[in-house]
Amino acid sequence: QKEVEQDPGPLSVPEGAIVSLNCTYSNSAFQYFMWYRQYSRKGPELLMYTYSSGNKEDGRFTAQVDKSSKYISLFIRDSQPSDSATYLCAMSRRMDSSYKLIFGSGTRLLVRP
């Protein structure tokens, strides 16, 4: 079983829709939770970074963490064609003296004009 599970999609929505992207994880030691956006042939770009359970909002993006259910979500309001990309969830835990980042496999999102 993978430590982090993420539906690969693709997820296709019309412009203006609310998008919900999700990840589940199995290790309760994860402390930090991130969402990255990756356009084709580009590196991952950090969108959201959270530490505790609850919601964090930044513009059209809301990240939600539920540690009790081991479940994280990213909501995109008023989705735009420019949001079409692969979204990677990631989470980190301490290992000895270092922090290791574990990624989900990514969900491909397509926002249709």
Add this chain to the structure above:
Amino acid sequence: DAMVIQNPRYQVTQFGKPVTLSCSQTLNHNVMYWYQQKSSQAPKLLFHYYDKDFNNEADTPDNFQSRRPNTSFCFLDIRSPGLGDAAMYLCATSRRGRVNNQPQHFGDGTRLSIL
């Protein structure tokens, strides 16, 4: 205002011919990472440097090595590339404190092709 810069963006090499990929950063972060990402897969950590301390992942092949001559630069050396090493190689940086860890910031990667 690129902060993590990888060169070249595209690299073609021959089977078995050594190749070096480079990464530089303007963030003054103390940690630098190298990841391998194959098509439609999650990035896979190869190794990282915490300052000058090198940390290798247990499943990283011996074929892959790294150098960090100073804070700003880090290199990935592939001694004898095989066809299975064709992938996107991503460099990332972060600032690590004594009690917490900041998120990683990625470059745009080098796409490596093996002939």
